[in-house]
Amino acid sequence: MITLEKVADELELEVISCAGVLGRPVLGGYASDLLSCVMARAKQNFLWVTLQSHVNVVAVASLLGLAGVIITEGNKPDQDTIARAEKEGVVLMLTPSTTFSVVSELASLGVTGEAKHP
């Protein structure tokens, strides 16, 4: 099963919070910039790919128990958001790539939109 660490390595992501829990399994993925859609569709231990970088991203990821969040197109959260992520145990990872590129790379690693059981 694929872990956050493998994803971060393969996609050359910059991990900016909770680097200590990269052993977490990734059971699937979801991509959207609309928080309510994420709330409705992303499942526990999913990776979320978005270009949103504000503090509510952390709230959504924490409420859903997501594996982590990949923030695309070079967007960077502010210090408050990073501190909140650290506190809530949310792994935030950055990349200059677009959401589309990230999703296609994830797919080639075997991450799908359906939940995989560990």
Added chain:
Amino acid sequence: MPSVPQITKVQELIYELPIERVMTKDVVTVSPDTLMSELKDVLRVNRISGVPVLEQGRLVGVVSIEDLIKALESGETSATVGEKMSTKLVTVLAADSIVEAVKRFAQTKVGRLPIVNEQGDLVGILTGGDVTRGLLEAIGLDYHAEEISRYRARHIFEDIVSDQTGLILRYRVHPRDFQTGGGASSKLKRALDRLGARPQIIRRVAIAAYEAEMNLIIHADEGGELIAEIQPHVIRITAVDTGPGIPDVEQAMRPGFSTAPNWIRELGFGAGMGLANIKKCADSMKLESRVGAGTRLEITIYLQPQQNSESGREAQKSEAES
């Protein structure tokens, strides 16, 4: 890398635990007149690698297995401990926290520290092994205490007897407060976890509460209140505000319909999915609104599976898919 330091439980304990809780109190000692050949037997019999040296009850030095080896190598077995001991005394107070001892270990490279009280009397001895053992034990105790506290929380409804027991959690939600947005739902989620609710139920409550909370933040003029009443078999979440009110409730319920302004949509809110999400997660929901007066949204979610509820079945179906 994150600049925020992460304090682990062990780090916390190093600062919290006093040395006297982890030190060895039953200290084997020798006197300066003890011969090095006798010291060899003291170390072997007690399976230790060093001892404090006391002269008339006063700590005068420490002698270790290294000192013994040196003496053996140079054939000085008839030398006394007083001649071979180390008299550069590094001691730590029994009441100090473990971190003081850890610092001293790092600074001096000694293997053991004599522990003294305020009067300077020897009251114990501390090795790296004692620190490790003490910390492991403390973590174990903490873990146990946490388990008990979780057990108690889970059985709160059995312990408190009434005709109808309920736990009411109220959260004030401030208008346009995106900074702490989701905070009330997070706390509610944690409370349900504490009370031992099933993970799938907690997930549905979290989603419904989050959407209701964000609606108050995005739309309510004065913000509002999120109230959760938890009963043994059901949780009822009510979101109330004092306006502006919804002119057409049916329209508001339609997926994709939103009145959120552009700047809020740019943050990823206002997808028009909030109420639809709530409906999907709830066993039942009631939305009442009057323009100029306010809105009241009531969400009911059963904590145990319900056989006779339409949307409950639907929610369980989507649960099974997840």
